[in-house]
Amino acid sequence: MKALVYTAPRKLEYQDWPDPELGPGDALVHIHAAAVCGSDLHGWLGHSRGRVPPLVLGHEMAGEVVEVRSAQAAVGPGTRVTVYPILGCGHCAYCSSGRDYLCPRRKVLGLQVAGGFAEYLKVPIANLNPIPAEVDFTRAALAESLACGLHMAGLVGQERGPLAILGAGPLGLMGLEAAHQLNFPNVAVVEINPHRSEIARKLGADLTVNPKEANALEELQRFFGEEGCAVIFDAAGFSVTRQLALRLVRPGGLIILAGLGEQETALDCVEIIRREIRLAGAFAYSRREFQKAVDWIVDGRLATADWISEAPLADGQRIFEELVKPDSTRIKVVLKP
Template sequence: MTNANARNQMWEWTGFNAMAPREAERADVGPGQVEVRIRAIGICGTDLHIMSGHAEFGKPPLPLGHELAGVVERVGAGVASWRAGDRVCVDPLTACGACEACLAGNKHRCLDSGEFGLHYPGGWQRFMVVPAANLYLLPDAVGFAEATQAETLHCCLGGIDKLDVRIGDQATVVGDGPTGLYFVQLLKAAGAGKVRMIGMRDYRLRLARELGADETTNLRDPDAIPPASNAQDIVIDAAGTETSLAQSIDILKIGGRLLLFGLAGKPITVDMQTVVLKELSLLGSTNAPHVWPRVIQMLAAGQARVKPLLTHTYTFGEMDKAIAFARSQTDEAIKIIVSIDDNQEESQ
């Protein structure tokens, strides 16, 4: 257990593609709150978009980080569900808790919702105070690094639920990023028949096949043959570009379902005439608060494999190096994890 008087070390986003370390007093733990000692942090593409000004959420200086796992350190008044030493992952989404959307279990639709690490101080720090209701207990079989991916997986699983996957559905995932690789696995788990991935990086496409994809297409290959027009029951656009959207619409069958998941960052053109004439269902998806327990169960049972995606690890003191490496867009880097262990805490 860490000394309660220990100061908090953090990394803050300070401006355009800039960050700096800082030390501060630890926040008080109020009623209904829990302090978590962060043990692992996933680096997300959204972190990079925020730092470069392409995603307007919070303002610097701000510790980012919303893919988090750790250990309960202190518990506030009125919290009976947690105790010091519990291993947890963190749901970064918070809301008012009293509006119609919140009371229906859809806090992501609350007009006052926000996220730690996007709008509010996040997990780029050793100690973080969050509402007790934002924690989920980790089974012993799930490591801290794996648990950081529960946040991403829960978003993906919420999208899969909306698609109403039917046994044998022909499905294509467009985009070979981490979410695309998770979608391949989740489509298979949901009963889809042949699952394809369209991407641009051979390493990731090979991994997609290892994770269950039946076919892959590299758009950089001049001899590549993408799925035919009017062939797919389901397409998931995990890339979020005008090109990926146009291709997704083209390969869907009449009456097909399209999940829009990748964020374009700017308005893009949609071929509405084809959408209408093919009677396509276009579904948007972000958070899905109700699926967190299922994600934890899937991780524990090995139904969602995340370890193959965790390609690089840095220490907390190397956070700036981790971000620089992520920004370099090295093809081999899929998911970068910043790990904090007890030895680091004693030495830094």
């Protein structure tokens, strides 16, 4: 089969690759759509410890089942699916409660094992989420990314208060979609790229601010007013955004760290203590959140149209080069094998 293989930092090659070999309980999926994630870009730049070349990247995919290795599987050839890409050990307390993403022995498709940037993918039958015929594969492939947004919003629990989203890439925009549907009031989005800010406004952001502008912090403080900013989703993950989050959040507020921009950041811990700021990491999503994302997509609750674009899988290298540019006008790209 053909696959888009990560062969060295900043290098993807579209080449022949061995066909997957199925074992008991596996399915073979013919991939029709595989979206590029910010974490794929992070890996491609050579910053991911988990992604070791040569590797087929991609963990946001949808396609059609062509074969299953099980006598009593609920899905069979011809079933249209999207894929929960996390492979837990299946035995620990996390896996038993549907939280495979926290399993200490987890593997992720496109990270430790071959992913979806290929014609075919091997995946455990239990990781297949069927989708109806009216949902196209490109849209179905967005379930993973939406699940990340739902997970960030889910970590807030029942609390509702003014929200700031730092970064309007796919993660920030999916966080915005989730926040909007889950009734977060007063949402401000902080983003450098004007094209992305415009999309955030279209998706319902009440304010967008360019942090490069001199009065950005005052503008945000004016927007949040006396009430202050209760929750922050850091969907960028750079020292500047993490430090901005700390300055912006109100006493007792919650900062959710999800962006992977930089590994380490110096933070004023005395400030965190004195104002009882809560910091939480957000990684991936549970099986339940993933299914919820699929349901939202099937129900048409996602207003994604104009920030998703498609490209042939064979053009992967060019697309990755384009996506890492700070002024890129593409936001989310779905590769088509």
